[in-house]
Amino acid sequence: MAxxxxxxxxxxxxxxxxSLVEPRHGYGIMLFVREMSQGRVQIGAGTLYAxxxxxxxxxxxxxxxxxxxxxxxxxxxxGKEMLMKEVKRLQTLVGDGQKIxxxx
Amino acid sequence: xxQKITLSYLNPCFLPNIEDEFTKQAAKGWLIxxxxxxxxxxxxxxxQNLKFNIILHPTQAMDNRDYxxxxxxxxxxxxxxxxxxxxxxxxxxxxTDKLDAVPLHFESxxxxxxxKKKIDRFRNGNIAIILLTLLLLYLFIGSHDYLDxxxxxxxxxxxxxALVTCGLLFNLVLVWMxxxxxxxxxxxESLEFSDLIYRGSKAVNLLFVVGFLLHLAFTExxxxxxxxxxxxYMIYTNIKTYRHSRATKRKYSASLEDVVILSASVLLILxxxxxGVNLLYRDRFTSDRALKLGDFVTNPMPEEITDHPQAxxxxxxxxxxxxxxxxxxxxxxxxxFDSQKKLQSFWNxxxxxxxxxxxxxxxxxxxxxxxxxxxxxxxxxxxxVIIYTDFDxxxxxxxxxxxxxxxLNLVGVE
Numbered sequence: 001m002a003x004x005x006x007x008x009x010x011x012x013x014x015x016x017x018x019s020l021v022e023p024r025h026g027y028g029i030m031l032f033v034r035e036m037s038q039g040r041v042q043i044g045a046g047t048l049y050a051x052x053x054x055x056x057x058x059x060x061x062x063x064x065x066x067x068x069x070x071x072x073x074x075x076x077x078x079g080k081e082m083l084m085k086e087v088k089r090l091q092t093l094v095g096d097g098q099k100i101x102x103x104x
Numbered sequence: 105x106x107q108k109i110t111l112s113y114l115n116p117c118f119l120p121n122i123e124d125e126f127t128k129q130a131a132k133g134w135l136i137x138x139x140x141x142x143x144x145x146x147x148x149x150x151x152q153n154l155k156f157n158i159i160l161h162p163t164q165a166m167d168n169r170d171y172x173x174x175x176x177x178x179x180x181x182x183x184x185x186x187x188x189x190x191x192x193x194x195x196x197x198x199x200t201d202k203l204d205a206v207p208l209h210f211e212s213x214x215x216x217x218x219x220k221k222k223i224d225r226f227r228n229g230n231i232a233i234i235l236l237t238l239l240l241l242y243l244f245i246g247s248h249d250y251l252d253x254x255x256x257x258x259x260x261x262x263x264x265x266a267l268v269t270c271g272l273l274f275n276l277v278l279v280w281m282x283x284x285x286x287x288x289x290x291x292x293e294s295l296e297f298s299d300l301i302y303r304g305s306k307a308v309n310l311l312f313v314v315g316f317l318l319h320l321a322f323t324e325x326x327x328x329x330x331x332x333x334x335x336x337y338m339i340y341t342n343i344k345t346y347r348h349s350r351a352t353k354r355k356y357s358a359s360l361e362d363v364v365i366l367s368a369s370v371l372l373i374l375x376x377x378x379x380g381v382n383l384l385y386r387d388r389f390t391s392d393r394a395l396k397l398g399d400f401v402t403n404p405m406p407e408e409i410t411d412h413p414q415a416x417x418x419x420x421x422x423x424x425x426x427x428x429x430x431x432x433x434x435x436x437x438x439x440x441f442d443s444q445k446k447l448q449s450f451w452n453x454x455x456x457x458x459x460x461x462x463x464x465x466x467x468x469x470x471x472x473x474x475x476x477x478x479x480x481x482x483x484x485x486x487x488x489v490i491i492y493t494d495f496d497x498x499x500x501x502x503x504x505x506x507x508x509x510x511x512l513n514l515v516g517v518e
Binding site: 042049050 | 157176179180184186207209215
């Protein structure tokens with residue numbers, strides 16, 4: 001059921017997974033997401049912690065290191081596949097939109 | 105004054121309001137320092153513009169005493185610019201001086217679910233206590249059959265019951281309002297009650313505490329014993345938690361401790377209330393309070409008088425006299441001097457522990473009430489004693505004997 005809910009990623013989920021293509025720790029993820037989205041998407045530490053716990057239990061990310069409670073994660077193979085699927089889904093959505101509305 | 109303590113607690117319905125309260129206090133130079141069961145301690149600082157966030161950790165993390173996870177969580181919060189101020193049970197309070205900082209639980213469905221679960225537990229607990237209180241109220245009202253009129257004692261009981269029940273009902277209304285608002289609120293919108301409701305809630309809960317204290321003040325002995333024991337236990341628990349947190353720098357208690365504390369508290373509340381109910385049902389069998397006056401002229405005084413628990417220094421006041429089937433009856437009220445040398449009724453004596461325990465079980469089993477209704481057991485709290493005698497108390501000579509031997513003045517006997 002939990003996996004079913006992850007079929008469509010929310011914006012914060014998408015960006016968090018995207019940030020973990022490279023190994024990153026919690027605060028690094030927050031900085032990356034803010035920078036990548038040019039400040040549009042912001043993730044609270046509490047939210048991020050919950051997301052990381054969930055991704056880890058779903059084996060979408062792997063723990064790379066844990067130094068003084070500073071955990072570093074990286075996207076797992078399963079996580080990469082999910083992210084790729086999501087990118088394709090989004091491309092399809094954008095493509096369909098452009099067919100009707102034209103290039104913005 | 106370097107610190108101040110306010111009467112308040114972390115009601116899950118009011119987390120955004122409490123965050124605002126912390127901000128206002130910080131602006132006045134009071135920084136939240138410690139949170140206890142019913143109070144919050146602030147320390148004096150320079151006035152600061154701070155933003156606060158209260159995090160409610162998932163219960164599972166607390167159940168497993170997963171300090172590492174909590175520590176990891178808090179480290180992340182600290183890395184993102186928040187400072188840990190204090191913890192209380194499964195709550196952590198953070199603050200930051202960056203007023204535009206991203207809230208810790210921004211867009212967090214998980215946190216919202218945690219709060220909802222907490223509120224559900226809060227509501228269920230309240231419902232359980234209300235049902236229990238109503239049951240006690242029912243027993244209490246039933247006990248009025250055994251009272252001649254509504255005494256100050258029962259008035260106090262009724263008042264405190266009412267206050268306690270009102271406090272609980274108010275909390276239920278709050279939960280209902282919270283749930284209703286939660287269902288219609290827009291995403292990312294903080295679920296905050298108006299300042300008026302928040303302050304009203306604090307006032308009602310203060311009333312709740314006052315009701316509890318009244319409850320103690322208007323009742324005696326075992327009830328007070330149970331109540332005071334509960335209060336002392338709560339103070340002790342707070343000190344213990346405080347010392348534990350100082351020693352380990354972890355200001356929350358694990359769930360096992362919570363369960364033990366909660367169970368002990370419930371038990372003590374039961375003892376407290378049942379003590380009160382038991383006093384209303386003060387045991388005194390008719391045979392215990394009927395004394396025969398026939399042998400008064402004999403010397404020495406019969407043991408049944410001298411060894412009777414109601415004999416000794418107590419004063420008998422004649423309240424009625426009547427004759428039936430040739431036997432004369434004197435109805436007396438037993439009085440005694442209290443520690444302030446004031447006369448008071450004697451009936452309010454301590455029940456023995458085993459009897460208290462036994463009756464508590466019976467009372468709480470409800471059946472006790474019906475057993476009594478059907479006459480299977482007989483109890484009352486009447487301080488009246490009936491003395492019967494073969495003497496004709498209308499005879500002045502006999503009246504003089506009674507007066508000389510017992511110090512009873514049979515005024516009104518004709």
